[in-house]
Amino acid sequence: MSLQTQDVGLSVWVDGWQMQCCGQPFSVGQQVAWTVGDADRDWLVPMLGADTHVSIDAAEEHHGGLPEQTPATTGTISRITAVHCRYAPAPGQDTRTLYPVPGSAVLRELESADGWTPGYEDLQFVGYLVQLAN
Numbered sequence: 001m002s003l004q005t006q007d008v009g010l011s012v013w014v015d016g017w018q019m020q021c022c023g024q025p026f027s028v029g030q031q032v033a034w035t036v037g038d039a040d041r042d043w044l045v046p047m048l049g050a051d052t053h054v055s056i057d058a059a060e061e062h063h064g065g066l067p068e069q070t071p072a073t074t075g076t077i078s079r080i081t082a083v084h085c086r087y088a089p090a091p092g093q094d095t096r097t098l099y100p101v102p103g104s105a106v107l108r109e110l111e112s113a114d115g116w117t118p119g120y121e122d123l124q125f126v127g128y129l130v131q132l133a134n
Contacts, residue, residue: 009075010057013039014128018063019115026077027112032132033072034060047085047126049103054129075132080110084123100126 012034014023026032036058048054058073086104089095106123117125 009134010073010132011055012036012073012130012132013044013056013059014113014130015059016115016117016125016127018060019113019128021115022062023115025112025114026080026130028077028080031074031076033074035062035066035070036073037061037066037070043100046102047100048083048105054107056129060130073132075134077130078133079129079131080113081107081129082110082113082117082120083107083126083129084120085126086123 039056039059041056044056084106086101087098088101089097090099093099104123105126106120107129108120110117110128113128113130117128119125
């Protein structure tokens, strides 16, 4: 994936834990400049479910793991979707370690995000899918 400092139209994953640690709240209609890298599809796709029609182009990152000179990606937030899922031990694994239950994700649209989105029913908040428009 090649991202440059420009306005783009893409779907960005924002981890709830990163927002809770040191992220800045954002809302629909707001322009942002985020450092993004590759999304962890090995983790996201099973959680969201194989039948999902959600596409994720990139993941917002401000805790390292990307080269310092990675340019910011800018865009105007056109949609925010909170993602919630169920966690459980993996079959045959230590019962003290919990993993997202495949296909258990529920998506709920929001107007703003601050990282402290409450759980939904018996599901835990995981992160946000954010659509950036040109």
